[in-house]
Amino acid sequence: MKRLYFQRDFKRGVDGTFSWLTDELEELKEALKGTDKEATEKEFADVIAWLASLANITGIDLEKAAINKYSNKCPKCKKSPCQCPF
Amino acid sequence: MKRLYFQRDFKRGVDGTFSWLTDELEELKEALKGTDKEATEKEFADVIAWLASLANITGIDLEKAAINKYSNKCPKCKKSPCQCPF
Numbered sequence: 469m470k471r472l473y474f475q476r477d478f479k480r481g482v483d484g485t486f487s488w489l490t491d492e493l494e495e496l497k498e499a500l501k502g503t504d505k506e507a508t509e510k511e512f513a514d515v516i517a518w519l520a521s522l523a524n525i526t527g528i529d530l531e532k533a534a535i536n537k538y539s540n541k542c543p544k545c546k547k548s549p550c551q552c553p554f
Numbered sequence: 555m556k557r558l559y560f561q562r563d564f565k566r567g568v569d570g571t572f573s574w575l576t577d578e579l580e581e582l583k584e585a586l587k588g589t590d591k592e593a594t595e596k597e598f599a600d601v602i603a604w605l606a607s608l609a610n611i612t613g614i615d616l617e618k619a620a621i622n623k624y625s626n627k628c629p630k631c632k633k634s635p636c637q638c639p640f
Contacts, residue, residue: 472628472636480640482586488640493579500568500612509614513623515605516616519598526586528595530602537599542558550558554566554574 469520477521485525489518555606563607571611575604 477485496511523530537543542550563571582597609616623629628636 469624472624472626472634474635476636476638476640486583486586490579493576497572500572500608505614508612509619510623512605512609512614512616513619516602516620517624519601519605522586523598526594528591528598530598533595533599534602537596538555538558538603540558548558549560550562552562554562 469517470524473517473521474524477525480525482522482525485518485522489515489522492518555603556610559603559607560610563611566611568608568611571604571608575601575608578604 480488492511492514496508496515499508499511502508520530523533541548542552544550545552566574578597578600582594582601585594585597588594606616609619627634628638630636631638
C-alpha cells in the first residue's frame with residue numbers, strides 16, 4: 469500500500485486523505501444495506517486502503533498499531549473472548 | 555480479532571457496530587489534530603478493530619478483501635506507484 473500510494477497520499481495531506489476515508493465509509497454503509505457480497509468486500513478493501521494511506525502519511529504502522537493494542541485479549545476487560553458490556 | 559470479539563459483535567449487529575466504527579473514526583480525527591503519536595496509534599488500532607468486527611459479522615475476510623483489490627498495482631489506473639489524479 470505504501471509503495472503504491474505514498475507519494476500521492478503525501479501530496480494530498482492528512483485532511484484530504486481523511487475526507488476520502490470518510491467518503492469510503494459512507495460507500496461501505498450503502499453496500500452493507502444491499503446483498504452484493506462482492507461489492508461489499510470491495511468497499512471494505514477501499515476503507516482499509518484509505519486507512520492505511522492515512523497511517524502511512526502520519527508515520528504510523530497500522531499493522532503494528534493493531535497488534536500492540538489487540539494482541540490476545542481485550543484491552544478494556546483484559547479477557548478473551550471479550551466480556552465488555554457493549 | 556474474531557476470537558476476541560465475534561460473539562459480542564454478532565449480538566450487537568451490523569448497524570450498532572457501524573455506529574461504533576463511525577465514533578472511532580471521529581476519535582481518530584481528533585487525535586490527528588494533536589501531537590501525541592502513541593494516542594494516535596491507539597486510535598488507528600481502534601478503527602481497524604471495529605472495521606474487522608464489522609467484516610467478521612458480515613462474513614467478510616478483511617485481509618483477503620484488501621489483497622484481492624490492492625495486490626500489486628492500483629485497481630483504477632493499473633499502475634504502481636499509482637498515477638491517479640487525486
